[in-house]
Amino acid sequence: MALEPQVKQHATGIIRRLNRTYPEVECALAYQTPLQLLVATILSAQCTDERVNMVTRDLFKKHPTASDLAALSQAEMERLIKSTGFFRNKAKNIRACCETLVRHHGGDVPRDLDQLVQLPGVGRKTANVVLGTAFGMATGVVVDTHVSRLSQRLGMTVRQDPVRIEQDLMAQVPRKEWIGFSHRLIHHGRQVCKARRPLCDQCSLADVCPKRGV
């Protein structure tokens, strides 16, 4: 199914503006290894990145590797990550996830989307972040709450389902831009195109946005 030329032009204009506005932007989560990015991304569900970084700074200082993290008790892990919310599920998932990595992957993170998604607590969004950011292997566009909201406002999709949204975006955005596009949209969504009160008067995408001022 061929894409309308004007749809692709619309996307090109959005990408160009994002790249000019945020030439340096990258992943806002702090990490030193792929394993740490994986854990930080699991913690980032329904939580601000600043809070995740506060928690992981202490967590990774004493427990930097998968085997360190797998060795923590459920109660101790819960205590360390409590302020990120969903702490029971996240603690259980991180422990099981690290246990699996130690047992089946030598404590390393697999560079494979299908294997990543099988890990407890790891969905498509998390897997795309890790592969694209830590390994430089873009397997898709990262679709989180910000990317969903902004791609809808910008008229790049009318879907609600994250998988459908990702398909629409992958068709409009060149592969080499997938990860940068994701991070810039997320950054723009936090700073300007906010969920509650979007700052349309200071938005560098306003001239190509169907929803500007709404």
Place this chain on the structure above:
DNA sequence: ATCCCGAGGG
């Protein structure tokens, strides 16, 4: 569709 869940903004 629903649950998990703390923290901050308005």
Place this chain on the structure above:
DNA sequence: CCCTCTGGAT
């Protein structure tokens, strides 16, 4: 008080 924050599993 209500909404939102880089979701995932059931």
